[in-house]
Amino acid sequence: MESSGNQQLIFAQGPQAPEAYFTGTAWIKLLVPAHDQLNVMINNVVFEPGARNNWHTHPGGQILLATDGVGCYQERGKPVQVLHKGDVVQILPDVEHWHGASAEAAFTHIAINTNTDRGIVEWLAPVTDEEYKTTH
Amino acid sequence: MESSGNQQLIFAQGPQAPEAYFTGTAWIKLLVPAHDQLNVMINNVVFEPGARNNWHTHPGGQILLATDGVGCYQERGKPVQVLHKGDVVQILPDVEHWHGASAEAAFTHIAINTNTDRGIVEWLAPVTDEEYKTTH
Numbered sequence: 001m002e003s004s005g006n007q008q009l010i011f012a013q014g015p016q017a018p019e020a021y022f023t024g025t026a027w028i029k030l031l032v033p034a035h036d037q038l039n040v041m042i043n044n045v046v047f048e049p050g051a052r053n054n055w056h057t058h059p060g061g062q063i064l065l066a067t068d069g070v071g072c073y074q075e076r077g078k079p080v081q082v083l084h085k086g087d088v089v090q091i092l093p094d095v096e097h098w099h100g101a102s103a104e105a106a107f108t109h110i111a112i113n114t115n116t117d118r119g120i121v122e123w124l125a126p127v128t129d130e131e132y133k134t135t136h
Numbered sequence: 137m138e139s140s141g142n143q144q145l146i147f148a149q150g151p152q153a154p155e156a157y158f159t160g161t162a163w164i165k166l167l168v169p170a171h172d173q174l175n176v177m178i179n180n181v182v183f184e185p186g187a188r189n190n191w192h193t194h195p196g197g198q199i200l201l202a203t204d205g206v207g208c209y210q211e212r213g214k215p216v217q218v219l220h221k222g223d224v225v226q227i228l229p230d231v232e233h234w235h236g237a238s239a240e241a242a243f244t245h246i247a248i249n250t251n252t253d254r255g256i257v258e259w260l261a262p263v264t265d266e267e268y269k270t271t272h
Binding site: 009010011012031032035037038039040042061063065067068085086088090092093110112114115 | 175178
């Protein structure tokens with residue numbers, strides 16, 4: 001099985017993601033800070049197996065580009081989508097969701113926050129082990 | 137040397153880029169069409185060695201994420217920047233520029249057009265062999 005150790009790193013691994021908003025270990029590399037003129041922010045995120053972020057929304061929306069490993073994406077009330085390299089997820093503004101790695105494999109995605117003039121993220125409750133397990 | 141044949145393809149290779157706006161062969165895969173709510177458009181572009189697009193501008197700006205190979209980026213009146221995997225280029229609205237592969241190696245980048253409600257691209261003259269040669 002894959003682990004974060006053999007993810008194909010396109011971008012340097014960033015610092016560890018804040019524990020308050022993540023379950024398990026992830027690393028976030030800021031590629032483009034929220035930009036006044038371009039109106040986007042871009043991060044590269046690596047999740048170890050089982051790691052995921054809390055439920056959250058983006059006031060301006062977000063796009064995920066899966067670049068390595070096996071990941072999960074779920075919108076509130078919908079089934080989990082399993083993500084592989086090359087998959088693209090469009091997240092509309094204010095849609096409650098979470099994303100992260102699968103239980104057995106690490107996952108890497110580029111996250112493009114759109115319309116950052118409206119805000120970046122609103123964090124909600126963690127994805128419990130029970131919620132996460134139902135995805136596998 | 138690298139060729140397009142051994143680029144690490146994260147995304148499926150798209151159709152060939154239009155000859156009117158490119159010198160040499162490139163392939164463009166549309167990942168996210170210009171989106172009303174997210175206000176961005178995303179493409180993955182593979183350039184064979186020596187291939188480049190015409191001089192052009194983006195009314196809303198663009199961000200390039202270099203993912204494989206060796207590329208070039210130049211803004212009018214500035215030196216060429218050589219791009220490698222992991223490099224990020226922020227292109228402000230209306231800045232005249234071109235990008236493409238180096239002469240000896242293929243190049244792949246993700247291109248994120250920002251503020252697409254202002255337009256996508258304004259094409260200008262080709263980058264002549266003389267202009268291109270001065271970059272190497």
